[in-house]
Amino acid sequence: MRYRNFRRSDGQTLAAHDGSVWKDLGDTSLVALIKEGRISDRSLVDSAPELDMTGLRLLPPVSVPGKVICVGLNYVDHAKESPYEGIPKYPAFFPRFSSSLIADGDPIIRPFISEELDFEGELAVIIGKPGRHIAEKDALDHVAGYSVFNDASIRNYQFLGVQWTPGKNFDDTGAFGPEFVSADEVPAGAKGLKLETRLNGKVVQSANTDDMIFPVDRLIALASTFTTLQVGDVIVAGTPAGVGFARKPPLFMKDGDVVEVEIEKIGTLTNPVRDEIKASKRALAP
Numbered sequence: 027m028r029y030r031n032f033r034r035s036d037g038q039t040l041a042a043h044d045g046s047v048w049k050d051l052g053d054t055s056l057v058a059l060i061k062e063g064r065i066s067d068r069s070l071v072d073s074a075p076e077l078d079m080t081g082l083r084l085l086p087p088v089s090v091p092g093k094v095i096c097v098g099l100n101y102v103d104h105a106k107e108s109p110y111e112g113i114p115k116y117p118a119f120f121p122r123f124s125s126s127l128i129a130d131g132d133p134i135i136r137p138f139i140s141e142e143l144d145f146e147g148e149l150a151v152i153i154g155k156p157g158r159h160i161a162e163k164d165a166l167d168h169v170a171g172y173s174v175f176n177d178a179s180i181r182n183y184q185f186l187g188v189q190w191t192p193g194k195n196f197d198d199t200g201a202f203g204p205e206f207v208s209a210d211e212v213p214a215g216a217k218g219l220k221l222e223t224r225l226n227g228k229v230v231q232s233a234n235t236d237d238m239i240f241p242v243d244r245l246i247a248l249a250s251t252f253t254t255l256q257v258g259d260v261i262v263a264g265t266p267a268g269v270g271f272a273r274k275p276p277l278f279m280k281d282g283d284v285v286e287v288e289i290e291k292i293g294t295l296t297n298p299v300r301d302e303i304k305a306s307k308r309a310l311a312p
């Protein structure tokens with residue numbers, strides 16, 4: 027099943043697609059439904075009214091995840107284009123704060139202190155069962171479903187220090203959505219899916235999830251050795267080759283651009299790009 031999460035003036039609304047229209051499940055949340063074991067329960071959707079889009083604004087599929095664990099250098103070609111030696115023997119895990127997340131359609135904001143805003147199309151894995159020290163053979167039982175992520179990065183801040191947290195956590199840079207797709211809708215571990223990033227309609231990244239160095243089950247096993255994974259936590263599984271900073275000349279995103287990340291069977295995440303100063307002026311306009 028496919029879900030979208032909306033904000034309305036008096037709270038949130040979860041919507042599910044019944045195959046032809048979006049249905050209104052009310053003020054429940056995806057995390058609540060996962061915990062109740064009902065994300066693939068058709069009866070819930072069949073009995074719900076059709077969604078009235080009036081006054082609704084799309085949110086990320088999980089609006090405030092407890093943890094967003096990102097993975098760097100998880101595709102061989104991307105590892106080779108990055109300023110590091112060899113292929114990683116252990117995932118380059120780093121955190122993303124929930125406060126950096128935005129929805130499909132929201133502008134990715136280029137901060138006025140940098141001209142190095144880069145795209146990173148990625149698979150997002152949403153955890154459906156808590157666990158610590160999860161064995162790789164059991165790991166996919168802990169996946170509720172998948173979504174699409176653009177791990178937009180401020181490159182000069184990413185490489186200012188010895189780790190990447192600042193450059194990966196600017197406000198309004200973690201695009202996530204538009205929808206959550208339950209794990210039963212895609213191949214196990216989301217394997218074999220085409221991933222493509224387009225900037226202003228031009229393909230800039232094209233890969234397959236099969237190309238990941240550490241696949242979804244391995245990432246879950248390795249992440250759960252140091253932290254308890256909780257329902258609604260998100261693992262962002264890394265980006266393939268083609269990012270802007272590795273190009274000659276570099277290709278960074280700027281005000282007026284539109285960036286799309288499409289993953290086969292999961293969806294297409296589309297975001298405009300805006301400069302911080304211009305966005306602020308717009309917000310102040312009547």
Ligand code: MG
Nearest residue numbers: 146177264265
């Ligand atoms: Mg990334």
